[in-house]
């Protein structure tokens with residue numbers, strides 16, 4: 001028992017310490033997600049200000065600060081809160097004989113680094129695309145995902161406006177993805193993580209980018225804006241589920257971009273009754289009366 005308590009406490013304290021060390025620049029720069037996220041945010045924000053798609057949209061758009069708070073909450077505060085719990089799970093699984101190497105299908109260690117990173121990026125992105133589809137398909141998951149879709153004016157920080165339960169829902173499938181790859185992230189996985197943050201920020205930014213013919217591979221602001229459309233095609237529970245890659249939507253025919261004015265109404269039917277503040281948005285998903 002003591003072993004489990006120790007694992008929990010040490011991991012929790014380790015995360016607190018790591019985050020603090022990141023803030024005061026005492027970790028290697030390439031593992032500094034605190035300042036990495038901040039720099040990427042500033043760069044994309046400057047691009048939004050310089051080349052706005054919706055010219056009438058304010059630089060400090062609606063919910064700018066709320067989304068900014070979500071960004072740091074989801075990336076750091078929540079990560080600290082949950083780290084001990086995940087460590088505990090890892091120890092428990094190990095004790096019953098399941099380790100992160102139990103499911104290895106592709107042995108990454110035998111291929112060159114760039115190949116490892118590419119495979120890691122593609123598998124992780126597919127797993128997230130699939131999870132995202134589930135978030136839309138099942139009402140009990142959609143209740144939590146509504147937080148992300150309650151954005152009414154789109155800007156880069158909306159990327160990380162999501163309910164902390166999403167971290168928990170995504171985790172098992174992401175872990176499974178890593179297990180298939182031999183149970184470890186490539187040493188340089190930070191490159192993949194930073195690229196994913198940058199693409200995610202751009203997807204939500206008020207900038208018109210389509211990547212030309214590469215739009216069939218990479219997700220982009222025009223495509224993702226339609227993911228947030230208030231009015232969906234008849235009979236559909238969602239379109240353009242892509243995270244970093246648009247590829248999966250084209251393969252599985254969930255792509256939908258009827259036009260590119262950038263001025264469509266965002267949200268979902270009933271969002272006028274959706275809570276506006278952080279606290280109530282976070283308890284909404286647990287309420288019984290919100291099963292619609």
Ligand SMILES: [Zn+2]
Nearest residue numbers: 132136145227
């Ligand atoms: Zn969604």
Ligand SMILES: [Zn+2]
Nearest residue numbers: 148159204224
């Ligand atoms: Zn989004």
